[in-house]
Amino acid sequence: MGVMNKLLNFIGLQEEEEIVEKERIVDSSSEQEQPAGDYRKTNKNNIVSIHSQKNVRVILSEPRSYDETQDIADHLRSRRTVVVNLQRLRQDQAVRIVDFLSGTVYALNGAISKVGPGIFLCTPDTVEIQGAIKDLVDEEADYSNQR
Known part of the structure; x- marks a missing residue:
């Protein structure tokens, strides 16, 4: 109407x-x-391309110092997913890096998730994280404590 x-x-x-x-x-x-055998869609607004992102990259990063976090933030700004391994850093440096990346991800409307001990997954707003690995991490901690 x-x-x-x-x-x-x-x-x-x-x-x-x-x-x-x-x-x-x-x-x-x-x-x-329209002819009876014509199965084309009349409304072109409903057509969605399946191949919207051809080159999806996941960056693996293992920073040795706080200075390398700017490179990780640049990857996030370029809408790339980054897996950050902080296992080889001191605890205080790792906390600073996670704080910086949390702020970066928040500013970009993305997400950050802990994948394992000292390993984080940082994603831009175009990537959705589903599920949790917390149960697996807790089981590993219990298993290592029993040894």
Whole structure:
């Protein structure tokens, strides 16, 4: 129903039954124009490309110092997923890096997730993280404590 028809109906110059009848006539004539074997979509807005991102990259990063976090942030700004391994750093440096990356990811509407002990997955807003590996990490901690 067009805006003009709604306005005329609201004012009371045109009745709603006339509008509905006109729409039925337009719909039936548009259906007759297409051949029966033609399966193409008439509305081009519904077509979505499957290959929207051809070159998806996942960057693996193992920084040795806090200075290398800017490179990781640049990858995130370029909409690349980054896996960060902080196992070889001191605890205080690792905390600083995680804090910096958390702020970067937040500013970019992305996400950060702990994948394992000292390993984090940082994703831009175009990538969605589903599920959790926390249970697996907890089981590994329990297993190593039992030894």
